[in-house]
Amino acid sequence: MVNALRKLIQNIEPKFMDGGLFQKFYPIFEATESFLFSTSKKTTSGPHIRDSVDIKRVMILVVLALIPCYIFGAINIGVQSGIALGKERTLFDNFIFGMGYIIPIILVTFIAGGFWEVLFAVIRKHDIYEGFLVTCALIPLLMPPTIPLWQVFVATSFGIVIGKEIFGGVGYNIFNPALVTRAFIYFAYPTSIAGDKVWLVAPDGYSGATALSIPAATENSNALDLLNNVNQFDFSWINMVMGYVPGSIGETNKIIILLGAIFLVYVKIASWRTMLGATLGLFFTAILTNILAPFSSNTMLSLPPHYHLVMGSFMFGVAFMATEPVTSSHTNRGKWIYGFLIGSLTVIIRSINPAYPEGIMLAILLMNAFAPLIDYFVVQKNINQRKLRYAK
Amino acid sequence: MTHIKIRKGHNIRISGAPVNEYYNVEKTKTVSIQPQDFRYVKPKLLVKVGDKVEIGSPLFFDKVQPNIKWASPGGGEIKDVILGERRSIQNIIIDLDEEENSIIHSPVKYQEISSLGKSKVTDRILEANLWPIIRQRPFNKIADPNDNPRAIFISGFNSAPLSVNLDFALRHKQSVFQAGLDVLNQLSDGGVHLTFEADTNCETLTSARNVNLHTVIGPHPSGNVGIQIHHIDPWKSHEVIWVVNAQHVLTIGDLFLKGIYDPSIVATIAGPGVKKPAHIKTRIGSNLELFLSNNLHSDDNRIISGDVLTGKETNVNGYLGYYDTTVSVIPNSDEREFLGLLKPGNENTRYSVTNAFLSQSKNTFNFTTQQSGSLRPMVPINSWEDVLPMNIYPNALYRSILAEDFEEMEGLGLLECDEEDFALCSFVCPSKIDVGSIIRQGLNLMKDDG
Secondary structure (H helix, E strand, O other): OHHHHHHHHHHHHHHHOOOOOOHHHHHHHHHHHHHHHOOOOEOOOOOOOOOOOOHHHHHHHHHHHHHHHHHHHHHHHHHHHHHHHOOOOOHHHHHHHHHHHHHHHHHHHHHHHHHHHHHHHHHHOOOOOOHHHHHHHHHHHHOOOOOOHHHHHHHHHHHHHHHOHHHOOOOOOOOOHHHHHHHHHHHHOHHHHOOOEOOOOOOOOOOOEOOOHHHHHOEOOOHHHHHHOOOOOOOOHHHHHHOOOOOOOOOOOHHHHHHHHHHHHHOOOOOHHHHHHHHHHHHHHHHHHHHHHHHOOEHHHHOOHHHHHHOOOHHHHHHHHHOOOOOOOOOHHHHHHHHHHHHHHHHHHHHHOOOOOOOHHHHHHHHHHHHHHHHHHHHHHHHHHHHHHHHO | OOEEEOOOOOOOOEOOOOEEEEOOOOOOOEEEEOHHHOOOOOEEEOOOOOOEEOEOOEEEEEOOOOOOEEEOOOOEEEEEEEEOHHHOEEEEEEEEOOOOOEOOOOOOOHHHHOOOOHHHHHHHHHHOOOHHHOEEEOOOEEOOOOOOOOOEEEEOOOOOOOOOOHHHHOOOOHHHHHHHHHHHHOOOOOOEEEEEEOOOOOHHHHOOOOOEEEEEEOOOOOOOHHHHHHHHOOOOOOOOEEEOOHHHHHHHHHHHHOOOOOOEEEEEEEOOOEOOOEEEEEEOOEEOHHHHOOOEOOOOEEEEEEOOOOOEEEOOOOEOOOOOOEEEEEEOOOOOOOOHHHOOOOOOOOOOOOOOOOOOOOOOEOOOOEOOOOOOOOOOOOHHHHOOOOOOOHHHHHHHHHOOOHHHHHHOOHHHOOHHHHHHHHHHOOOOOOHHHHHHHHHHHHHHHO
């Protein structure tokens, strides 16, 4: 079987080489071949031996870390719609029900993302880069299950083309393309995704406020009291950790996200510095707002840090998007600052600006823009130290 | 005395490590000098095919610095001069006589060495045509005899994969080594710095006198002299530092004590492709065939003069490079695993400094020439930083070189670097970027710019 496949590929290879009929589509051939049989390339310059890790492996591992989020996301869609409809389903039924919503979103995302990646690879005559796999695996997890599929298509195209390809593709982009996709929907079709109303697969007219928008919408009150008094959903801290609350597909279960984050740190792909920095920034700023809360009518200020941590997409964003190596700070010291400011900005956007109940997306995008500046200062310090030493 | 503790880095667990024994081989029949081992040198031949040469006779000189000449590592007849593109000299091959003659200089008594003074020492090394063994930082090129170096650094520890165990190679050579150190001491007001592994028991190293002794501990590249300089007393602008290989100190010692050029050197023949990985007693520029015939597991190998990270590809009939003391052999492999990138991988199929595979044993690994991936744009997952024990931002430096931003390159410390210090960065890079050659590209730019 495998040998037959190998033979088939060898037979069609000349058609894709220079002068062949499908010469233009060599990147597609290369991607398929190297996916199936790994690359046969040998070292030519530099070290004669190399580490076994390549970008394909890196990207596949990130996708692997996201799969549990999909599984729980599907289950939770079923659970939440069950609550709305007053129906009890088994775990498996919930999973199948949720998958019915998730699979079309995944398909549309990968069709849009794959199309643009292949197009640009063919035009630019480079290999198909694997980065789009991660981008396309992230996008559905950032979407509400009720998102119209055409919006997913348009937004993914925007995210891949404007967020990545116009800068030169993977490795050169300034903003995380998955977040650009989400931001596009957020600003272009706010009714689909604004984050103040819950997204449920439920009968028309059924609605409710998200955990973050409840304290944001009420003045002169205590955030915890408000959350505990919601009857429609269980917004207790422990339930928000367990993820049985309405939200985007991938972000609700914090335990799964934490395990994914630990996995990515263990395989040395994601930076623990960014994650820890962001958590510290979130706690620091939230404690600060708690101290200020009695002097303000803004209820969000009274939300304790450990609630900030598990509400909204903070953990998902920090674990899988803030740590994206290309758009994050590149220096270790820079990663601490970059992470800290993401955590801090998240709380500030959530608390100070009631129009945006969720702050993590904007916080990461903003810090993506500032990451090169942070690196500039870190690197400049090294340069200045050296100049001093040279002057002695 | 400084004790250097290196934390960042990695000792590649490649199979076929040389044992501490000498593999007996016949005396080599041909030797060669390859002018391309010397960067920025414009060679001009002093011999032609058929000429008779003695050990130590000059073979060619540098048109840029005509007083620097290259000694023949053997006595016999010039068999061939191989020319490459644009008539560049690739290889000067010498067939050795049964009884080789040697150019003889007047020996110097050990006690008198320390009163020779810089100019006499310089002249003698130049006359013996051995100046090329003294190199300088920055640029890692042959030193300029007219310079006044801040100091001379010698690494008494090889950390590169499969390299010569200097503890073993320098054993019982104390007097010659000491003489060499005393000679070098004359060349710099700043003296000689000798660094060796903290737990060495080689007396040649530990009992060295009249030099600054330092110890180092930690994984490769801890043995690289550039890394040691960086931690002991880093390079500053407008100065030069000279470096000499530890085994070449013996060559210098012999030149003064005995008055002859002794081109012998200890090297290793090692790697996954070798049957009996061991040390060998050979000489600079030796032909490799004798060591490799009947000593390889298979026919399809890559033969490297130098270590697997920085060496040059050659062939079974090739020659040992001038500064090289390792011959590494790694098999070529065409094996392609079906859906390999989805497999968890085990310790026989995958080797990584990351934990991306289920290969957690500490066993040695049979490396092949497979690149294990295709070239990709940089995705900085911090892999370079984790293996570069220098106060340098490799990422920023890499980009400043691509941008040809001279001020930034210098500010980021390019002149303190050499490509060999970045070889591990290329080894671990998931994007398969050859960082070392970019560093060299930057150094070349800086040099052309003056």
